[in-house]
Amino acid sequence: MTPLLALHGLRKRFGERCLFDIESLVIRQAAAYVLTGLNGSGKSTLLRILAGLERAEVESVRFMGDALRLDPYPALLRDAVVYVHQHPVMFSTTVADNIAYGLAARRLPREQIARRVEEAMEWAGVAHLRRSKPQTLSGGEKQRIALARARVLEPRLLLLDEPTANLDGVAREQVIALIPTLTAAGSSVMMACHDRDLIALPDVQRLKLRDGRLQARQNRVRSALRTVEGKT
Amino acid sequence: MHLLEAIRDAFSLLFSGDAELWQVIWVSLKTTVSALLLATPLAVAAGYAIALHSFPGRRVTIWLVQASLALPTVLIGLLLYLMLSRQGPLGSLQWLFSQSGIVAGQVLIALPVLVAFSLAAVQAADPRIAETAVTLGASRWGVMRTVLYEVRFGVMAAVISGFGRVISEVGCAIMVGGNIAGETRTMTTAIALQTSKGEFAQGIALGIVLVAIALLVNAGLVLLQGDPRAARGAS
Numbered sequence: 001m002t003p004l005l006a007l008h009g010l011r012k013r014f015g016e017r018c019l020f021d022i023e024s025l026v027i028r029q030a031a032a033y034v035l036t037g038l039n040g041s042g043k044s045t046l047l048r049i050l051a052g053l054e055r056a057e058v059e060s061v062r063f064m065g066d067a068l069r070l071d072p073y074p075a076l077l078r079d080a081v082v083y084v085h086q087h088p089v090m091f092s093t094t095v096a097d098n099i100a101y102g103l104a105a106r107r108l109p110r111e112q113i114a115r116r117v118e119e120a121m122e123w124a125g126v127a128h129l130r131r132s133k134p135q136t137l138s139g140g141e142k143q144r145i146a147l148a149r150a151r152v153l154e155p156r157l158l159l160l161d162e163p164t165a166n167l168d169g170v171a172r173e174q175v176i177a178l179i180p181t182l183t184a185a186g187s188s189v190m191m192a193c194h195d196r197d198l199i200a201l202p203d204v205q206r207l208k209l210r211d212g213r214l215q216a217r218q219n220r221v222r223s224a225l226r227t228v229e230g231k232t
Numbered sequence: 233m234h235l236l237e238a239i240r241d242a243f244s245l246l247f248s249g250d251a252e253l254w255q256v257i258w259v260s261l262k263t264t265v266s267a268l269l270l271a272t273p274l275a276v277a278a279g280y281a282i283a284l285h286s287f288p289g290r291r292v293t294i295w296l297v298q299a300s301l302a303l304p305t306v307l308i309g310l311l312l313y314l315m316l317s318r319q320g321p322l323g324s325l326q327w328l329f330s331q332s333g334i335v336a337g338q339v340l341i342a343l344p345v346l347v348a349f350s351l352a353a354v355q356a357a358d359p360r361i362a363e364t365a366v367t368l369g370a371s372r373w374g375v376m377r378t379v380l381y382e383v384r385f386g387v388m389a390a391v392i393s394g395f396g397r398v399i400s401e402v403g404c405a406i407m408v409g410g411n412i413a414g415e416t417r418t419m420t421t422a423i424a425l426q427t428s429k430g431e432f433a434q435g436i437a438l439g440i441v442l443v444a445i446a447l448l449v450n451a452g453l454v455l456l457q458g459d460p461r462a463a464r465g466a467s
Contacts (some may be wrong), residue, residue, distance in 0.1 A: 053363050083367040089360040092382060101378075102368035149368065 009059025037209035051083030054131035080156040088146030090134030124148035140171025241433030279350030300344040305401030307330035337404035350366030353386020
């Protein structure tokens with residue numbers, strides 16, 4: 001199957017300092033990845049680059065086999081890739097309006113927006129909060145609403161920055177339970193995280209950023225990387 | 233007592249519906265509101281653009297905008313007078329000693345306040361707001377609308393300050409407007425004139441109206457601002 005996204009020669013520098021130099025990163029369709037690494041290793045920066053929120057040098061980018069550039073970030077990727085912050089920020093409207101935001105930006109018909117928002121709220125278990133104001137929500141609720149707000153757009157790639165950081169107990173378990181359903185729906189997911197339970201989810205492949213290099217920590221990932229490296 | 237007498241006369245002037253007095257109030261409100269309607273969209277867009285974009289000369293621009301807050305309105309009046317006078321580059325507009333001239337002066341006075349305050353408001357906004365809007369696929373305008381909505385408290389503060397500065401200024405209105413009765417006489421220019429003539433009742437009446445308008449307009453704006461906690465971008 002054509003990889004969803006394949007990048008080669010991805011480098012991020014801050015002045016003289018090179019944060020990372022990634023030879024190859026291949027994200028398969030409907031696959032889940034965890035990105036581990038020490039604090040400051042560049043996990044969030046990598047996700048933000050993939051989401052077009054930060055710039056980087058890159059030699060080649062292929063999305064579903066088609067070559068494109070990251071700067072300026074193409075509309076094709078903007079439609080397909082959604083990034084969720086470690087501490088998601090809610091717009092000061094209602095929960096339902098937050099989830100509808102991206103659909104409204106895509107100018108979908110009102111009935112379709114209403115239906116999809118309803119489904120997304122059911123999925124995230126936040127339907128009872130639809131008219132709540134964001135400042136009344138707990139951290140776990142905000143995280144689930146942010147996931148619903150991203151998932152409702154049916155993105156090809158979801159980038160989650162530490163989705164369970166600062167959550168514990170039930171709130172954390174609820175978020176972890178949502179992740180496999182995302183790939184089941186056809187999205188690829190890449191999560192920056194330290195959470196062992198997320199890393200241990202079935203069919204999740206592990207990538208590690210260490211000393212500025214990206215290492216595949218499981219054979220399957222390693223062989224996928226090799227395949228693409230062989231092709232190019 | 234002199235002051236008490238003047239205040240009593242002021243109230244009787246107000247409630248007797250003194251036509252000249254209400255005409256002055258009307259001119260003031262009309263020019264101020266027109267100037268703010270013209271200046272606000274432009275200034276808020278400029279503040280937003282300066283806050284969120286990096287371009288050569290950005291810091292110089294911010295420096296100049298903030299420095300122009302300190303310009304006395306008489307100086308703006310003088311410059312505008314020279315521009316609008318018959319020999320001036322904008323003389324053909326024939327705006328000198330007209331309400332259009334006053335509005336032009338008020339726009340110039342309001343712009344720096346509005347730009348500086350909206351710039352500060354947008355700059356203080358949580359950067360995740362714009363990023364979230366971007367990643368969810370909002371257009372450039374959509375992102376701007378979302379960010380400005382989230383910092384509406386600060387933007388309304390800009391409008392409140394702009395309103396305060398414009399309705400209370402005398403220098404520019406007197407130089408460019410000419411203080412013509414029934415035409416370009418505003419509340420502040422009338423107060424200056426009446427006081428110099430020793431007609432304190434009219435001056436005090438206008439002062440009372442100015443304060444009342446300030447209270448009313450600000451009440452409306454505070455209601456529009458909404459809950460400041462909600463407007464900070466709930467994180």
